[in-house]
Amino acid sequence: QVQLVESGGGSVQAGGSLRLSCEASGGSFSWYTMGWFRQAPGKEREFVAAITWTGGSTDYADSVKGRFTISRDLAKNMLYLQMNRLKPEDTAVYFCASTVVSLSRLANSYRSWGQGTQVTVSS
Numbered sequence: 726q727v728q729l730v731e732s733g734g735g736s737v738q739a740g741g742s743l744r745l746s747c748e749a750s751g752g753s754f755s756w757y758t759m760g761w762f763r764q765a766p767g768k769e770r771e772f773v774a775a776i777t778w779t780g781g782s783t784d785y786a787d788s789v790k791g792r793f794t795i796s797r798d799l800a801k802n803m804l805y806l807q808m809n810r811l812k813p814e815d816t817a818v819y820f821c822a823s824t825v826v827s828l829s830r831l832a833n834s835y836r837s838w839g840q841g842t843q844v845t846v847s848s
Contacts, residue, residue, distance in 0.1 A: 727751045727837035729804075729821050734842030741811050741846070747804040747821030747839055754778040758824050759804045761795060762832055763817035763844075772830040773819070774806060784828045789815075811846045818843050 733745040745761070760775035774785045774795040783795055794807040804821050819842050822835035829835070 727754075727757075727823050729823065729837055729839035731819065731821050731839040731842040734819060734844045736845040736847065737811055739812055739846055739848050742807070742809045743811065743844060745806040745808065745819055745821075745842060745844070747806075749802045749804060749821075749823070754802065754823065756825060758827055758829060759795075759797060760822050760824065760829070760835060761804075761806045761819060762822060762835075763815075763819045764841075765817040768817075770820070770832050772832070775828050775830065776804070777827060782828060784830065786830075808844070811844075813846050813848045816844060816846050 728751045730748045737743055757778045758775050761773040762770050763773050764770040772786050776783045776795045792810045796805045821839045823837045824835040826834045
């Protein structure tokens with residue numbers, strides 16, 4: 726059973742940066758895609774970014790493309806999301822998740838989820 730634990734959330738002013746981390750354990754992830762999703766109050770969970778664990782191919786939501794970077798450290802089993810030029814509309818709880826569907830953008834295809842970490846961007 727894959728276990729995921731996020732960290733690195735916090736409060737920042739617009740234009741600032743944060744880096745989220747996600748520690749993965751409980752299995753071999755060579756065939757997995759790892760993703761970041763976010764959910765703002767009253768809104769549905771939305772796709773942010775995804776990366777194939779072995780090949781490192783990436784996909785981004787249009788709303789974050791050019792500002793956010795997803796990466797992973799194979800040796801440490803860590804997933805990261807570097808968030809630059811943050812905007813108030815980026816405020817949400819951010820989740821990491823894993824799926825066997827390559828670069829999926831669909832939340833319901835992800836089987837394991839972390840507990841989430843809050844990101845708050847003030848104007």
